[in-house]
Amino acid sequence: MCVLSTVKASVLSMAVLLPSLLTQVDAFLMAYEVKDHLNCKVSTTLLREAITTPSAQMVVDYERLELLGGISPIY
Numbered sequence: 001m002c003v004l005s006t007v008k009a010s011v012l013s014m015a016v017l018l019p020s021l022l023t024q025v026d027a028f029l030m031a032y033e034v035k036d037h038l039n040c041k042v043s044t045t046l047l048r049e050a051i052t053t054p055s056a057q058m059v060v061d062y063e064r065l066e067l068l069g070g071i072s073p074i075y
Contacts, residue, residue, distance in 0.1 A: 030048075
């Protein structure tokens with residue numbers, strides 16, 4: 001059985017991106033909430049990166065920060 005859809009292709013292509021967009025928004029809101037709860041003065045973007053695991057398969061994760069922390073001198 002074949003069903004004809006009246007949804008435009010442009011709308012459908014944008015709907016495919018919705019889960020990814022919601023995941024990004026959720027990650028930023030979680031980082032903002034942690035920042036507010038801990039009352040720390042770090043950027044929300046860096047905090048989001050710090051709490052994102054590699055298994056989340058997002059654009060950024062904490063491995064980059066681990067690498068930077070491992071190569072920077074401690075004074």
